[in-house]
Amino acid sequence: MIGTPEDGERGGSTLVARIRAMLDGLRQAERRVAELVVEHPHDVASAPIAQVAAHAGVSEPTVIRFCRTMGYEGFQQFKLELTRSLAAGVPFVFEGVRPDETTADLTAKVIDRSIATLVQVRNHLNPNQLDQAIGYLAAASRIEFYGHGASGMVAMDAQHKFFRLGIPTVAYTDAHVHGMSASILPADAVVVAISHTGRSAELLDSADLARDAGARVIAITAAGSPLAEHADLTLFADVREDTDVYTPMTSRMAHLAIVDVLSVGVALRRGPELLSKLERTKGRLREKRLAR
Structure with missing residues (x-):
């Protein structure tokens, strides 16, 4: 059952972050599916297509069209990628460098940010x-x-x-x-x-x-x-x-x-x-x- 909202990006999912960034460019019906994914990514990853369509208030073909808009062949492939993204994502803790940063801390922040970036891109x-x-x-x-x-x-x-x-x-x-x-x-x-x-x-x-x-x-x-x-x-x-x-x-x-x-x-x-x-x-x- 699709329940309370959760922040997919907090779970390290770059796919959810990408969907959030694309919301304004989606057609109205597909946007309802996208908003459901952003608010309940883990539930969508485990739900059948009929349940996702019902909770989004759209038809099952609309769910499939949304998946294809995101670059996937269909709902099952999208769910697999969503599951993988939620499981493999690396939480990105953004720490900006300060003017009084020590060289050691500066080095750690820059390199850690680089590592996290490459893992996000891979995922x-x-x-x-x-x-x-x-x-x-x-x-x-x-x-x-x-x-x-x-x-x-x-x-x-x-x-x-x-x-x-x-x-x-x-x-x-x-x-x-x-x-x-x-x-x-x-x-x-x-x-x-x-x-x-x-x-x-x-x-x-x-x-x-x-x-x-x-x-x-x-x-x-x-x-x-x-x-x-x-x-x-x-x-x-x-x-x-x-x-x-x-x-x-x-x-x-x-x-x-x-x-x-x-x-x-x-x-x-x-x-x-x-x-x-x-x-x-x-x-x-x-x-x-x-x-x-």
Whole structure:
């Protein structure tokens, strides 16, 4: 029976936090299901679909549509992921650094926050969406990475990883340049747009231009952000960021980790021929290093 409200985020569930962030963008009926999940995550994880539909005041097909909106094939897959997220989530105790912080405490807080961030990203990334993104990238004739500021650094790191996979690849951090490039992309190209907030107007414009040209757009951003609405596929990186003292760190780490997953997945997808090319590249690099 679905009972008293409980805070799913307090239980360490990043899936619940993602659903909460997406509430405003959901259709009215699906939002009722989402609100039920946010208020009673453990009960929903153990309830049959008929009971969930009844308590949300919607039909069973609406529950299934909500699950598919969240990126799952159906209710059972969503429940499995919700259960896993509730069980495996790491409670995130946010502790900001203070001006009088000792070096030891500063080190512990920064590294602990980084560890928690990576575990959160691991727990809520959707395998189906990752697999689809890897498929898009592996088949692309060209890959372009767009990002500004700290996300621009992630875009350049992604370009450094992907160009070695034998795919024409470029990173653009200037809004004028990626806007021009997006408008002339071939239809079999893929754009990866990276943004923690997903609210950069220039990035949204370039995503739209790329889609108008026929290219696919993969967004790495927060759930419920405008960028997620302008992409063909979104990989969610929902992390808490503290920009009061330093430039964004946790979101950058989350984005870098997702890029690493994508690059390894594409390398495996492209098969043994790519592995032999990578070995030749490594051999060339070894020639440039000093002997031990």
